[in-house]
Amino acid sequence: MNAAPSRTVRTTCPYCAVQCNFDLHLEGGLPVRATPTRECPVAHGTVCKKGLAALNDLRHPDRLTTPLLRRDGQLVPVGWPEALAYVRDALGPLVQSAPQRVGVFGSGSLTNEKTYLLGKFARVALRTPHIDYNGRYCMASASAALNRTFGLDRGLGFPLDDLPRSDLIVLVGANIAETLPPVMQYLKAARDRGGAVYAIDPRVTPTVKVAGRHLAPRPGTDGVLALGLLHLMKQWGKIRPTAPAHGLSDVLWHADDYPPARVAHECGVPESELIALARAYADARTPLILTGRGPEQHTHGTDTVQAWINLAFLTGHVGKQGGGFGTLTGQGNGQGGREHGQKNDQLPGARSLRDPRHRAQMAAHWNVPEHHLPQPGHSAQELLNACGESGEGGLDALIVLGSNPVVSAAGAGQVTENLRALKHLIVIDFLPSETAQLATLVLPGSMWCEEEGTTTNLEGRVQRRRRAMTAPGAAREDWRILCDLAHAVGRPHGFTYPTFRDLQNDFFLATRGAKADSGSRGGRVVQPGAAGALAA
Template structure:
């Protein structure tokens, strides 16, 4: 009996000793779901399982991406040591040698062409600390004005619209939990069922409580199936549709005159503008029936509480900023903001899309959502950083415009951290050509991406299981992400890489951090007094609680859960209403005889952004092994396209080959292609280089294309 007991105890001890648990957060979407990854080792193998962890945002839920995120971390293709391109091939080199190469190349280029000849391109999945440090690295270590990031393609339209309308941009102006307390919700261009699945129960419970849901989308997505009313508009006509709703709300007097009088500016100009617009014109432009517009206006206007959510469908347009502004006009004239169950939500796409745009990655920003062109802001940050104000560069250009600067010869080198611009930019072939033109390209990544293949030097970085830091989710809730897994091989954290590069460039005194918490503490000071004020947050507060909402100006402040309860953040404390034209933006492509179909793009549930990480997860790659074109069966028949065959999709800029997928849930004049694949399936090869004039967002959601069966296309091409 004693021998059996000893064996049992030994077995239990061996199991305990062979099992490790890593507390962390999902590295993918902006919900930032908490999780624990359990590593179990036996004599023959190591296995992993992911367990959801309860928290106020995702309430202990995980989607298929989160459950399988660990698979890419363990993938055999992970880059674990610096790689230098020599004679067209990558060879391993030491960190010491890699750093020396960077020093020599950057200094050589800047000495010949000036500081701005070196550029920095960041990502929306970096931690707050690394986003902050990347901006400081560009402006202090490299002293270049050219820095921007891939969040430009995600949140710029909504962020600019909220800043201009309200004076502040935080993804959601109140808490997710208030979704269940509202009476009517408008979802514009957002397919949360596939893009942020763990948020869906909030909307499902709201519907059970009697909340009416209106979805505005050219496709009948899984999200649209939840709707009481689906407005299936033509791609790119969102601004006109909002004008129709505004006009109908005025006609039935479903407005809050007290709120308008006391808390807004510009209402009179809006009324004058709408008097020149006819509902018939809106119906013709959008393809949405008058009865449906009227029903939508009545549903939203007659309820006491309402919320509007936007996402990439409305924002990724060359008039995305103005389209979002028009939906914010709806909120303001109905007074549905700044109180419980009322508000605006921009459904952030990337993991740290919110925090990533607050602390200096954008071309025109300094930490705390300060402006790089504001003298007072410049002086404050220069003082924090210990540099002279006049040494700080001025604003640069947007992410895509940096590619134009390469073609123009102004930018000669680029340092990319956490991004894959060949797949994420519009006019992708042009972007690939730009990267090939560079004299020197550095890519900091976990894997060999489509962009990394063109690099001269690749630096190996750590994953979400290894890299501790803070992230800001779609609510504006800042959370601590623990990470205790040992770094594999010679990988380094992004913040460590930036510090080491800065050191060899002679800027060590400005980058002498020992821990990531040191970086965060400087970020707190740099953000103090800014719009995005993190000063009152400490690692201890974040680790002990459920996160804190910004602004949080002091260590005894509870954080600001609901914005605009008493005032907006403009100097006069009022929000801004503006007229928005009903005409289609001239930058948008029109369908034609040669290109008769609208193309719109988006996500599928199993993949994330350019797919570099999710395509390395076997369970996720197996769900969607290749791209596809979603096409209505009647349209497919008209173009001679069978189901599940290879199809050539062509625009003015190029062509790609994808597989056909029939769907009656899409407009007959529209096709849809996801954007997670590169090379011959890179849908951004088809997208125009035109940008929104205000926020510099590309028009990913509208392009004019034609489709043909692959054998038909090549037969015609050879004739």
């Protein structure tokens, strides 16, 4: 038998939300190297070390290639018929009698199509209200603030190519030199054109060193800093929103309580440095505020991000080319992952599960009675806290796809104990993660280059992921596994796709006409609206 010929497949990096393109070179059917392409519209020929090392896991010696079922305390290899028989016997009765006792936990690394299918699987096949994903720990605060202000969760409402047009970039809690390395070229381009870059971070990170200007507030005081800057903008006559701002007087009244002396004291920064930043922002023509996970991951993360949005909006910079506000998505498909139905309160296309009109639209598309669609259930941490609980709201079973909550969730020790207490923990993964090692059933899934699909990067740009190779052994593509599970629990309706293209067409139709529309030709990116709903 002749070996497979050498070939090259252009695809998309699986790591961060920049979603660089590169060429994957295969020999004998196996990838041997990845090379950047200058035709990439985002990174323009650069790929960071993580992207270039993406091939390493493809050769990982622990790659899962067969289902594993727990027997006598040990995970042992079994065939697919036996694995699916376990699902039938374990979940089938629960789905029929108590679907609210089953949960689903997804990931911001899934393709748009898998995100869609996972949400559909939870609500149509399982009929459970309890589905959420690890992105709840990532951008949920920023998402809520963006929705509250603009009515849309879009991390960046502009392309990265706009960044060099900014004459002041303020990075708040974002260490992009290590988390989104290809974006650094845009910061450097802004500096080369005479722009200034301020990094607001308690630590001296590699990004701080490149930025050149640094303000180091105490952890947890980012919101106070934003209010202090807004206080000075009001004092200096810089409040000039270009669109109606609901709640304007309340916001400005609240900012009155944050004069420079108080802000400097609470943030632990010299008052002179605070005023220098405020003056730079006030004098800039196109200042741009970019937030990262730093200001979001606090008890009042939504209000903190809201305060930075208010600063940009009320000074009239939102909507300017090179200016305004943006929040930097982190995970590979963090943007698409929170648009197409795996959030506990969301339906495909960024529709709301609480909206009767949206519920009716999706019920009609899925050909199910509207009352079969559950209302929103547990969010991510609530879902993990409910695992193994016997009372109302507790879970007996959990299905995990593409996530490792034992490592990534808050309170990892307690999460581990909760997962151990489950009657059934089904994990779909390609490596034996810490969560998979606790499972009662592990199903071998697909890696990034073993599947087709699309991802949505931090700009809202939808890009194609091409299949370059087949999954090894008995491993299956994740979308096929979800369909297998739907059949196993006795709910095959809507989960019989002859090919991936049929699934993708279903996804396109499901999002057509919605805020996050992938169904119209070329897709549709909705920009932030003209009015802002501010919160004090």
